[in-house]
Amino acid sequence: MSKKVLVISSSPRVGGNSDVLADAFIKGAKESGHQVEKVNLAGKTIEFCRGCFVCQTTQRCVIRDDADQITQKMQDADVLVFATPIYYYEMSGQLKTMLDRGNPLYTTNYKFRDIYFLSAAAEDEESVPNRAVSGVEGWIECFSNAKLAGTVFAGGVTDKGDIKNHPSLEVAYEMGKAIN
């Protein structure tokens, strides 16, 4: 069955390593007939969550910036994919800010079930993305119908373009292709 897949790519470097990893995932998902939309947070206006909790009664953020529209796309997607550079062993601030702004989703009949997490970092030890994965798991824990369905880490990539021919690209492609 064709699924609606929303990919949120959070690097400020469009065409950077995590963004290219996201594209490999997208290629696989499209080949399996899924409907994929990609949103790059670069260039978007996304304010911090104000913690006002208005969204818990209105299901909509009081701040009408780009995060408001992205949150609505998140609500309608069956599958969410988050791509991020590792910044200080965590997800990017851009992605964390977007996840906080997704707070209106908490009281909605959000459709997403499977969530994938893709990351890239300069160091290549397996443990490098652990804190970032743990962070997204914390977000997912608040959405009891959803689960972390897969993670891909591209280690040892620093400059834009370093990810070319990296084995993680094949892993991401196969993961996207295997969505069902």
Ligand SMILES: Cc1cc2nc3c(=O)[nH]c(=O)nc-3n(C[C@H](O)[C@H](O)[C@H](O)COP(=O)(O)O)c2cc1C
């Ligand atoms: C602010 C900042 C913090 C970073 N922190 C880490 C880190 O903790 N560990 C690491 O291995 N690489 C770190 N890096 C390197 C990036 O993760 C790496 O360059 C990655 O490929 C960037 O992905 P992108 O091209 O998708 O933006 C950091 C880079 C920046 C700019």
